[in-house]
Amino acid sequence: MKTVRIPPTLRTETDGKREVHAAGGTVRELLDDLVSRFPGLRTQLVNDDEIAPFVNVYVEGEDVRTLDGLETEVQDGSTVILLPAMAGGGA
Amino acid sequence: MASYRDVLQQVKAEIDEVDVTRAREILSAADGDRPLLVDVRELDEWTEGRIPGAIHIPRGFLESRIEQAAPDRARPILLYCAGGARSAFAAKSLAELGYENVTSLAGGYTDWKRSGLPTELPRTLDAAKRQRYSRHLLIPEVGEEGQLKLLASRILLIGAGGLGSPASLYLAAAGVGRLGIVDDDVVDASNLQRQIAHSTERLGESKAESAKRTIEALNPDVDVVTYKERLTSENIDRILADGWDVIVDGADNFPTRYLLNDAAVWHGIPIVHGSIYRFEGQVTVFKPHEGPCYRCLFPQPPPPELAPSCAEGGVLGVLPGIVGSLQASEALKLALGAGESLAGRLLLFDALATEFNEVTLRRDPDCPVCGEHPTITEYIDYVEFCSGRPTHA
Numbered sequence: 025m026k027t028v029r030i031p032p033t034l035r036t037e038t039d040g041k042r043e044v045h046a047a048g049g050t051v052r053e054l055l056d057d058l059v060s061r062f063p064g065l066r067t068q069l070v071n072d073d074e075i076a077p078f079v080n081v082y083v084e085g086e087d088v089r090t091l092d093g094l095e096t097e098v099q100d101g102s103t104v105i106l107l108p109a110m111a112g113g114g115a
Numbered sequence: 116m117a118s119y120r121d122v123l124q125q126v127k128a129e130i131d132e133v134d135v136t137r138a139r140e141i142l143s144a145a146d147g148d149r150p151l152l153v154d155v156r157e158l159d160e161w162t163e164g165r166i167p168g169a170i171h172i173p174r175g176f177l178e179s180r181i182e183q184a185a186p187d188r189a190r191p192i193l194l195y196c197a198g199g200a201r202s203a204f205a206a207k208s209l210a211e212l213g214y215e216n217v218t219s220l221a222g223g224y225t226d227w228k229r230s231g232l233p234t235e236l237p238r239t240l241d242a243a244k245r246q247r248y249s250r251h252l253l254i255p256e257v258g259e260e261g262q263l264k265l266l267a268s269r270i271l272l273i274g275a276g277g278l279g280s281p282a283s284l285y286l287a288a289a290g291v292g293r294l295g296i297v298d299d300d301v302v303d304a305s306n307l308q309r310q311i312a313h314s315t316e317r318l319g320e321s322k323a324e325s326a327k328r329t330i331e332a333l334n335p336d337v338d339v340v341t342y343k344e345r346l347t348s349e350n351i352d353r354i355l356a357d358g359w360d361v362i363v364d365g366a367d368n369f370p371t372r373y374l375l376n377d378a379a380v381w382h383g384i385p386i387v388h389g390s391i392y393r394f395e396g397q398v399t400v401f402k403p404h405e406g407p408c409y410r411c412l413f414p415q416p417p418p419p420e421l422a423p424s425c426a427e428g429g430v431l432g433v434l435p436g437i438v439g440s441l442q443a444s445e446a447l448k449l450a451l452g453a454g455e456s457l458a459g460r461l462l463l464f465d466a467l468a469t470e471f472n473e474v475t476l477r478r479d480p481d482c483p484v485c486g487e488h489p490t491i492t493e494y495i496d497y498v499e500f501c502s503g504r505p506t507h508a
Binding site for chain 2: 029031032033042067068076077078079080082085086087090105107108109110111112113
Protein backbone atom coordinates (compact mmCIF):
# COMPACT_ATOMS: atom_id res chain seq x y z
CA MET A 25 0.00 0.00 0.00
CA LYS A 26 1.08 3.53 -0.71
CA THR A 27 -0.05 6.70 0.94
CA VAL A 28 -1.42 9.47 -1.23
CA ARG A 29 -1.74 12.98 0.22
CA ILE A 30 -4.87 14.73 -0.94
CA PRO A 31 -4.67 18.52 -1.17
CA PRO A 32 -7.43 20.54 0.49
CA THR A 33 -8.93 21.60 -2.82
CA LEU A 34 -9.56 17.94 -3.73
CA ARG A 35 -10.83 16.69 -0.39
CA THR A 36 -14.45 17.24 -1.26
CA GLU A 37 -13.92 14.30 -3.63
CA THR A 38 -12.34 12.05 -0.96
CA ASP A 39 -14.93 12.47 1.79
CA GLY A 40 -12.67 15.02 3.45
CA LYS A 41 -9.75 12.59 3.85
CA ARG A 42 -6.27 14.18 3.94
CA GLU A 43 -4.52 10.93 3.14
CA VAL A 44 -5.77 7.81 1.44
CA HIS A 45 -4.14 4.49 0.74
CA ALA A 46 -3.94 3.28 -2.81
CA ALA A 47 -2.76 0.11 -4.52
CA GLY A 48 -0.48 -0.16 -7.53
CA GLY A 49 3.14 -0.27 -8.56
CA THR A 50 3.17 2.82 -10.75
CA VAL A 51 1.67 6.29 -10.57
CA ARG A 52 -0.80 5.26 -13.28
CA GLU A 53 -2.01 2.27 -11.28
CA LEU A 54 -2.30 4.31 -8.12
CA LEU A 55 -4.32 7.02 -9.83
CA ASP A 56 -6.53 4.39 -11.49
CA ASP A 57 -7.20 2.85 -8.09
CA LEU A 58 -7.94 6.27 -6.60
CA VAL A 59 -10.25 7.33 -9.41
CA SER A 60 -12.14 4.03 -9.25
CA ARG A 61 -12.95 4.73 -5.60
CA PHE A 62 -13.31 8.51 -5.86
CA PRO A 63 -14.63 9.12 -9.40
CA GLY A 64 -14.83 12.87 -8.80
CA LEU A 65 -11.03 13.03 -8.87
CA ARG A 66 -10.78 12.05 -12.50
CA THR A 67 -11.31 15.47 -14.08
CA GLN A 68 -9.05 17.02 -11.47
CA LEU A 69 -6.10 14.72 -12.05
CA VAL A 70 -6.23 13.24 -15.50
CA ASN A 71 -6.45 14.94 -18.86
CA ASP A 72 -6.18 13.01 -22.16
CA ASP A 73 -4.55 10.05 -20.43
CA GLU A 74 -1.91 12.36 -18.96
CA ILE A 75 -1.54 13.99 -15.59
CA ALA A 76 -3.53 17.22 -15.87
CA PRO A 77 -1.19 20.15 -16.60
CA PHE A 78 -2.40 22.10 -13.58
CA VAL A 79 -1.56 19.39 -11.07
CA ASN A 80 1.81 18.05 -10.02
CA VAL A 81 2.41 14.56 -8.67
CA TYR A 82 5.42 13.98 -6.45
CA VAL A 83 6.86 10.62 -5.49
CA GLU A 84 9.29 10.92 -2.60
CA GLY A 85 9.50 14.65 -3.22
CA GLU A 86 10.29 14.43 -6.94
CA ASP A 87 7.94 15.60 -9.69
CA VAL A 88 7.03 12.51 -11.71
CA ARG A 89 7.21 14.60 -14.89
CA THR A 90 10.98 14.66 -14.31
CA LEU A 91 10.90 10.88 -13.76
CA ASP A 92 8.83 8.51 -15.90
CA GLY A 93 5.50 10.34 -15.73
CA LEU A 94 2.55 8.04 -15.19
CA GLU A 95 4.84 5.03 -15.48
CA THR A 96 6.99 6.15 -12.54
CA GLU A 97 7.36 3.30 -10.11
CA VAL A 98 6.16 3.75 -6.56
CA GLN A 99 7.72 1.62 -3.83
CA ASP A 100 5.75 0.28 -0.90
CA GLY A 101 5.80 2.75 1.95
CA SER A 102 6.32 5.70 -0.41
CA THR A 103 4.27 8.84 -0.05
CA VAL A 104 2.74 10.38 -3.12
CA ILE A 105 1.78 14.06 -3.00
CA LEU A 106 -0.86 15.48 -5.32
CA LEU A 107 -0.40 19.19 -5.69
CA PRO A 108 -2.64 21.46 -7.68
CA ALA A 109 -1.77 25.15 -7.89
CA MET A 110 -3.29 27.38 -5.19
CA ALA A 111 -3.65 31.08 -5.82
CA GLY A 112 -4.88 32.29 -2.46
CA GLY A 113 -3.07 35.08 -0.67
CA GLY A 114 -5.67 35.55 2.01
CA ALA A 115 -7.16 38.66 0.46
CA MET B 116 58.10 42.17 37.26
CA ALA B 117 57.91 42.73 33.49
CA SER B 118 56.64 46.12 32.29
CA TYR B 119 54.08 46.53 29.53
CA ARG B 120 56.90 47.51 27.19
CA ASP B 121 58.82 44.35 28.03
CA VAL B 122 55.79 42.16 27.39
CA LEU B 123 55.00 43.93 24.12
CA GLN B 124 58.58 43.42 22.93
CA GLN B 125 58.38 39.78 23.89
CA VAL B 126 55.07 39.30 22.06
CA LYS B 127 56.34 41.10 18.98
CA ALA B 128 59.28 38.75 18.91
CA GLU B 129 56.93 35.78 18.86
CA ILE B 130 54.60 36.88 16.06
CA ASP B 131 54.93 37.85 12.40
CA GLU B 132 54.73 41.51 11.52
CA VAL B 133 54.62 43.33 8.18
CA ASP B 134 55.09 47.01 7.43
CA VAL B 135 52.56 49.01 5.42
CA THR B 136 54.39 48.54 2.12
CA ARG B 137 54.32 44.77 2.46
CA ALA B 138 50.77 44.85 3.80
CA ARG B 139 49.64 46.72 0.74
CA GLU B 140 51.27 44.12 -1.50
CA ILE B 141 49.61 41.16 0.15
CA LEU B 142 46.25 42.95 0.25
CA SER B 143 46.36 43.54 -3.50
CA ALA B 144 46.74 39.80 -4.17
CA ALA B 145 44.03 37.93 -6.05
CA ASP B 146 40.84 37.04 -4.15
CA GLY B 147 41.87 33.56 -3.07
CA ASP B 148 45.31 34.62 -1.81
CA ARG B 149 44.27 37.77 0.03
CA PRO B 150 44.32 37.51 3.81
CA LEU B 151 41.27 38.28 5.91
CA LEU B 152 41.90 41.83 7.09
CA VAL B 153 40.66 42.39 10.63
CA ASP B 154 40.48 45.76 12.36
CA VAL B 155 40.71 45.13 16.11
CA ARG B 156 40.27 48.73 17.26
CA GLU B 157 37.32 50.09 19.20
CA LEU B 158 34.09 51.20 17.53
CA ASP B 159 34.81 54.94 17.75
CA GLU B 160 38.16 54.46 16.00
CA TRP B 161 36.63 52.24 13.31
CA THR B 162 33.91 54.77 12.55
CA GLU B 163 36.52 57.44 11.82
CA GLY B 164 38.07 55.44 9.01
CA ARG B 165 39.40 52.03 8.08
CA ILE B 166 41.56 50.19 5.58
CA PRO B 167 39.30 49.20 2.64
CA GLY B 168 38.08 45.63 2.84
CA ALA B 169 38.58 45.26 6.58
CA ILE B 170 36.08 43.65 8.88
CA HIS B 171 35.69 44.93 12.40
CA ILE B 172 36.16 42.74 15.46
CA PRO B 173 37.14 44.80 18.52
CA ARG B 174 40.08 43.32 20.42
CA GLY B 175 37.86 42.43 23.37
CA PHE B 176 35.65 40.19 21.21
CA LEU B 177 38.36 38.75 18.99
CA GLU B 178 38.62 35.29 20.51
CA SER B 179 34.86 34.82 20.74
CA ARG B 180 34.05 36.03 17.24
CA ILE B 181 36.98 35.06 15.05
CA GLU B 182 35.77 31.51 14.43
CA GLN B 183 32.61 32.86 12.86
CA ALA B 184 34.58 35.18 10.56
CA ALA B 185 37.37 32.68 9.80
CA PRO B 186 36.27 29.09 10.35
CA ASP B 187 39.31 27.84 8.40
CA ARG B 188 42.32 28.16 10.68
CA ALA B 189 44.72 27.88 7.75
CA ARG B 190 43.37 31.05 6.16
CA PRO B 191 45.87 33.93 6.41
CA ILE B 192 44.76 36.76 8.65
CA LEU B 193 46.19 40.27 8.78
CA LEU B 194 45.37 42.20 11.93
CA TYR B 195 45.70 45.90 12.53
CA CYS B 196 44.99 48.41 15.24
CA ALA B 197 46.01 52.06 15.57
CA GLY B 198 49.74 51.59 16.15
CA GLY B 199 50.50 47.87 16.06
CA ALA B 200 50.43 47.00 19.76
CA ARG B 201 46.90 45.68 20.23
CA SER B 202 47.15 43.77 16.95
CA ALA B 203 50.40 42.19 18.15
CA PHE B 204 48.69 40.84 21.26
CA ALA B 205 45.75 39.81 19.09
CA ALA B 206 48.05 37.89 16.74
CA LYS B 207 49.52 35.98 19.66
CA SER B 208 46.06 35.16 20.90
CA LEU B 209 44.92 33.86 17.50
CA ALA B 210 48.03 31.69 17.24
CA GLU B 211 47.07 30.18 20.58
CA LEU B 212 43.61 29.48 19.13
CA GLY B 213 45.29 27.47 16.38
CA TYR B 214 45.35 30.03 13.57
CA GLU B 215 48.38 29.13 11.51
CA ASN B 216 49.09 32.23 9.47
CA VAL B 217 48.48 35.42 11.42
CA THR B 218 50.30 38.68 10.81
CA SER B 219 50.15 42.03 12.55
CA LEU B 220 50.51 45.33 10.75
CA ALA B 221 53.44 47.17 12.37
CA GLY B 222 52.62 50.84 12.76
CA GLY B 223 48.93 50.06 12.31
CA TYR B 224 46.31 52.30 10.79
CA THR B 225 48.34 55.40 11.72
CA ASP B 226 51.28 54.38 9.54
CA TRP B 227 48.93 53.23 6.79
CA LYS B 228 47.20 56.59 6.67
CA ARG B 229 50.47 58.54 7.03
CA SER B 230 51.86 56.70 4.00
CA GLY B 231 49.02 58.11 1.94
CA LEU B 232 47.44 54.70 1.36
CA PRO B 233 43.70 54.56 0.72
CA THR B 234 41.26 54.59 3.59
CA GLU B 235 37.50 54.62 3.66
CA LEU B 236 34.83 55.77 6.02
CA PRO B 237 32.70 52.80 6.95
CA ARG B 238 28.99 53.28 6.73
CA THR B 239 27.78 52.89 10.27
CA LEU B 240 24.52 52.92 12.15
CA ASP B 241 23.73 55.84 14.40
CA ALA B 242 23.04 55.24 18.09
CA ALA B 243 19.27 55.04 17.66
CA LYS B 244 19.50 52.44 14.89
CA ARG B 245 22.16 50.57 16.83
CA GLN B 246 19.68 50.22 19.65
CA ARG B 247 16.65 49.44 17.49
CA TYR B 248 18.43 46.70 15.57
CA SER B 249 20.63 45.48 18.43
CA ARG B 250 19.28 41.92 18.24
CA HIS B 251 20.21 41.80 14.55
CA LEU B 252 23.65 43.23 15.25
CA LEU B 253 24.36 40.33 17.58
CA ILE B 254 23.78 37.77 14.82
CA PRO B 255 26.99 37.10 12.87
CA GLU B 256 25.04 36.59 9.60
CA VAL B 257 23.48 40.05 9.93
CA GLY B 258 25.67 42.34 12.03
CA GLU B 259 26.19 45.98 11.15
CA GLU B 260 27.04 45.26 7.51
CA GLY B 261 23.89 43.20 7.11
CA GLN B 262 21.70 45.75 8.85
CA LEU B 263 23.07 48.45 6.55
CA LYS B 264 22.22 46.18 3.62
CA LEU B 265 18.66 45.79 4.90
CA LEU B 266 18.33 49.54 5.36
CA ALA B 267 19.43 49.97 1.74
CA SER B 268 17.21 47.21 0.39
CA ARG B 269 13.93 47.64 -1.44
CA ILE B 270 11.20 45.02 -1.29
CA LEU B 271 7.92 45.10 -3.17
CA LEU B 272 4.84 43.42 -1.72
CA ILE B 273 2.05 42.31 -4.01
CA GLY B 274 -1.00 42.51 -1.79
CA ALA B 275 -1.45 43.89 1.71
CA GLY B 276 -3.84 41.12 2.68
CA GLY B 277 -3.36 37.87 4.56
CA LEU B 278 0.22 37.20 3.43
CA GLY B 279 1.22 40.81 2.87
CA SER B 280 0.21 41.89 6.38
CA PRO B 281 2.67 39.79 8.41
CA ALA B 282 5.31 39.93 5.68
CA SER B 283 5.23 43.73 5.52
CA LEU B 284 5.26 44.14 9.30
CA TYR B 285 8.26 41.87 9.82
CA LEU B 286 10.14 43.38 6.89
CA ALA B 287 9.43 46.83 8.28
CA ALA B 288 10.46 45.84 11.80
CA ALA B 289 13.67 44.37 10.38
CA GLY B 290 14.54 47.75 8.89
CA VAL B 291 14.09 47.14 5.18
CA GLY B 292 14.70 50.64 3.82
CA ARG B 293 11.93 50.81 1.27
CA LEU B 294 8.73 48.79 1.06
CA GLY B 295 6.40 49.02 -1.91
CA ILE B 296 2.80 47.90 -1.46
CA VAL B 297 0.55 47.14 -4.40
CA ASP B 298 -3.11 46.75 -3.44
CA ASP B 299 -6.23 48.33 -4.86
CA ASP B 300 -8.56 46.91 -2.22
CA VAL B 301 -10.09 48.51 0.88
CA VAL B 302 -10.24 47.09 4.40
CA ASP B 303 -13.33 44.98 4.98
CA ALA B 304 -14.59 43.55 8.28
CA SER B 305 -14.04 40.01 6.96
CA ASN B 306 -10.31 40.77 6.51
CA LEU B 307 -9.60 41.40 10.18
CA GLN B 308 -9.65 37.73 11.19
CA ARG B 309 -6.13 37.50 9.66
CA GLN B 310 -4.93 40.76 8.08
CA ILE B 311 -3.06 42.17 11.04
CA ALA B 312 -1.71 45.25 9.29
CA HIS B 313 -5.23 46.71 9.44
CA SER B 314 -7.65 47.47 12.22
CA THR B 315 -11.29 47.96 13.00
CA GLU B 316 -11.00 51.74 12.82
CA ARG B 317 -9.65 51.49 9.27
CA LEU B 318 -12.67 49.75 7.74
CA GLY B 319 -13.22 51.16 4.26
CA GLU B 320 -9.71 52.62 4.01
CA SER B 321 -7.25 51.70 1.30
CA LYS B 322 -5.31 48.60 2.38
CA ALA B 323 -2.09 50.03 0.99
CA GLU B 324 -2.56 53.24 3.00
CA SER B 325 -3.63 51.38 6.11
CA ALA B 326 -0.56 49.12 5.94
CA LYS B 327 1.62 52.20 5.38
CA ARG B 328 0.27 53.83 8.55
CA THR B 329 0.85 50.67 10.59
CA ILE B 330 4.38 50.30 9.23
CA GLU B 331 5.27 53.94 9.87
CA ALA B 332 4.09 53.63 13.45
CA LEU B 333 6.22 50.51 13.86
CA ASN B 334 9.37 51.82 12.21
CA PRO B 335 9.88 55.34 10.87
CA ASP B 336 13.13 54.24 9.18
CA VAL B 337 11.06 52.60 6.44
CA ASP B 338 10.06 54.52 3.35
CA VAL B 339 6.70 53.12 2.23
CA VAL B 340 5.60 53.54 -1.37
CA THR B 341 1.96 52.71 -2.06
CA TYR B 342 0.42 51.70 -5.37
CA LYS B 343 -3.33 51.79 -4.97
CA GLU B 344 -3.93 49.92 -8.15
CA ARG B 345 -4.43 46.39 -9.35
CA LEU B 346 -1.32 44.91 -10.95
CA THR B 347 -1.87 44.75 -14.73
CA SER B 348 0.14 44.34 -17.91
CA GLU B 349 -0.18 48.11 -18.33
CA ASN B 350 1.25 49.21 -14.98
CA ILE B 351 3.61 46.41 -13.98
CA ASP B 352 6.67 47.66 -15.90
CA ARG B 353 6.27 51.12 -14.39
CA ILE B 354 5.98 49.69 -10.86
CA LEU B 355 8.93 47.31 -11.25
CA ALA B 356 11.03 50.08 -12.81
CA ASP B 357 10.93 51.88 -9.45
CA GLY B 358 13.70 49.48 -8.48
CA TRP B 359 13.11 46.45 -6.28
CA ASP B 360 15.54 43.86 -5.02
CA VAL B 361 12.94 41.26 -4.06
CA ILE B 362 9.19 40.79 -4.64
CA VAL B 363 6.95 39.15 -2.05
CA ASP B 364 4.00 37.62 -3.85
CA GLY B 365 0.87 37.55 -1.75
CA ALA B 366 -1.57 37.85 -4.64
CA ASP B 367 -4.97 36.21 -4.41
CA ASN B 368 -5.55 35.13 -7.98
CA PHE B 369 -3.90 33.26 -10.83
CA PRO B 370 -3.83 36.01 -13.50
CA THR B 371 -1.80 38.26 -11.18
CA ARG B 372 0.57 35.43 -10.25
CA TYR B 373 1.32 34.53 -13.88
CA LEU B 374 1.64 38.20 -14.85
CA LEU B 375 4.01 38.83 -11.96
CA ASN B 376 6.04 35.74 -12.78
CA ASP B 377 6.58 36.73 -16.39
CA ALA B 378 7.46 40.32 -15.47
CA ALA B 379 9.86 39.23 -12.72
CA VAL B 380 11.67 36.86 -15.12
CA TRP B 381 12.02 39.66 -17.66
CA HIS B 382 13.10 42.21 -15.04
CA GLY B 383 15.37 39.68 -13.28
CA ILE B 384 13.85 40.16 -9.83
CA PRO B 385 13.46 37.20 -7.44
CA ILE B 386 9.98 36.40 -6.14
CA VAL B 387 9.21 34.97 -2.73
CA HIS B 388 6.04 33.05 -3.44
CA GLY B 389 3.40 32.15 -0.89
CA SER B 390 -0.10 30.78 -1.25
CA ILE B 391 -2.64 29.55 1.24
CA TYR B 392 -5.95 27.74 1.43
CA ARG B 393 -7.82 26.61 4.53
CA PHE B 394 -5.11 24.94 6.66
CA GLU B 395 -2.37 24.60 4.06
CA GLY B 396 0.30 26.82 2.64
CA GLN B 397 3.02 26.71 0.01
CA VAL B 398 6.21 28.77 0.01
CA THR B 399 9.10 28.92 -2.43
CA VAL B 400 11.52 31.33 -4.09
CA PHE B 401 11.65 31.89 -7.84
CA LYS B 402 15.06 33.21 -8.86
CA PRO B 403 14.99 34.20 -12.53
CA HIS B 404 17.29 32.03 -14.67
CA GLU B 405 18.94 30.50 -11.60
CA GLY B 406 16.04 28.36 -10.45
CA PRO B 407 12.58 27.42 -11.65
CA CYS B 408 9.86 30.01 -12.19
CA TYR B 409 6.15 29.76 -11.43
CA ARG B 410 5.46 28.44 -14.93
CA CYS B 411 8.06 25.69 -14.45
CA LEU B 412 6.10 24.66 -11.36
CA PHE B 413 2.60 25.10 -12.76
CA PRO B 414 2.64 25.49 -16.56
CA GLN B 415 -1.11 26.09 -16.52
CA PRO B 416 -3.56 27.32 -13.93
CA PRO B 417 -6.39 24.99 -12.98
CA PRO B 418 -9.81 25.75 -14.39
CA PRO B 419 -11.46 28.26 -12.04
CA GLU B 420 -14.00 25.74 -10.75
CA LEU B 421 -11.13 23.54 -9.51
CA ALA B 422 -9.28 26.36 -7.76
CA PRO B 423 -11.40 28.05 -5.14
CA SER B 424 -9.93 31.16 -3.51
CA CYS B 425 -9.75 31.88 0.22
CA ALA B 426 -12.81 34.08 -0.25
CA GLU B 427 -14.66 31.02 -1.50
CA GLY B 428 -13.11 28.24 0.57
CA GLY B 429 -11.91 30.02 3.68
CA VAL B 430 -8.59 30.12 5.47
CA LEU B 431 -7.48 29.67 9.06
CA GLY B 432 -6.65 33.15 10.30
CA VAL B 433 -3.20 32.34 11.61
CA LEU B 434 -2.13 30.43 8.48
CA PRO B 435 -1.15 33.54 6.48
CA GLY B 436 0.69 34.65 9.59
CA ILE B 437 2.91 31.59 9.35
CA VAL B 438 3.29 31.54 5.57
CA GLY B 439 3.71 35.33 5.29
CA SER B 440 6.37 35.22 8.01
CA LEU B 441 8.22 32.48 6.12
CA GLN B 442 8.08 34.74 3.08
CA ALA B 443 9.51 37.62 5.10
CA SER B 444 12.29 35.36 6.32
CA GLU B 445 13.15 34.31 2.76
CA ALA B 446 13.02 37.92 1.56
CA LEU B 447 15.36 39.05 4.34
CA LYS B 448 17.81 36.26 3.51
CA LEU B 449 17.78 37.28 -0.16
CA ALA B 450 18.38 40.92 0.80
CA LEU B 451 21.23 39.89 3.10
CA GLY B 452 22.67 37.27 0.75
CA ALA B 453 22.65 34.87 3.70
CA GLY B 454 21.82 31.19 4.00
CA GLU B 455 20.09 28.83 1.61
CA SER B 456 16.94 30.14 0.00
CA LEU B 457 13.92 28.04 -0.93
CA ALA B 458 14.81 28.34 -4.64
CA GLY B 459 14.27 24.90 -6.17
CA ARG B 460 12.28 23.70 -3.17
CA LEU B 461 8.58 24.04 -2.47
CA LEU B 462 7.79 24.03 1.23
CA LEU B 463 4.34 22.70 2.08
CA PHE B 464 2.82 23.45 5.46
CA ASP B 465 -0.20 21.66 6.84
CA ALA B 466 -1.49 23.35 9.98
CA LEU B 467 -3.99 20.59 10.75
CA ALA B 468 -1.29 17.94 10.98
CA THR B 469 1.35 20.51 12.00
CA GLU B 470 3.58 19.12 9.32
CA PHE B 471 6.13 20.60 6.94
CA ASN B 472 6.92 18.75 3.71
CA GLU B 473 9.24 19.69 0.92
CA VAL B 474 9.27 18.77 -2.75
CA THR B 475 11.96 19.45 -5.32
CA LEU B 476 11.31 22.00 -8.05
CA ARG B 477 13.34 21.98 -11.24
CA ARG B 478 13.70 24.38 -14.10
CA ASP B 479 11.74 23.29 -17.12
CA PRO B 480 14.01 23.61 -20.17
CA ASP B 481 10.82 23.97 -22.23
CA CYS B 482 9.35 26.69 -20.01
CA PRO B 483 7.64 29.20 -22.30
CA VAL B 484 9.06 32.12 -20.31
CA CYS B 485 12.37 31.13 -18.68
CA GLY B 486 13.24 28.07 -20.82
CA GLU B 487 15.88 27.72 -23.50
CA HIS B 488 13.55 28.78 -26.31
CA PRO B 489 10.92 31.03 -24.79
CA THR B 490 7.68 31.33 -26.71
CA ILE B 491 6.17 34.01 -24.49
CA THR B 492 8.24 37.17 -24.65
CA GLU B 493 5.64 39.81 -23.98
CA TYR B 494 2.61 40.16 -21.76
CA ILE B 495 -0.39 38.05 -22.70
CA ASP B 496 -4.04 38.27 -21.72
CA TYR B 497 -3.70 36.70 -18.28
CA VAL B 498 -7.39 36.71 -17.45
CA GLU B 499 -8.07 34.80 -20.63
CA PHE B 500 -5.11 32.46 -19.93
CA CYS B 501 -6.57 31.63 -16.53
CA SER B 502 -10.18 31.39 -17.65
CA GLY B 503 -9.98 27.68 -18.36
CA ARG B 504 -10.81 28.27 -22.00
CA PRO B 505 -8.27 27.03 -24.56
CA THR B 506 -5.70 29.69 -25.46
CA HIS B 507 -2.99 29.93 -28.01
CA ALA B 508 -0.46 31.36 -25.58
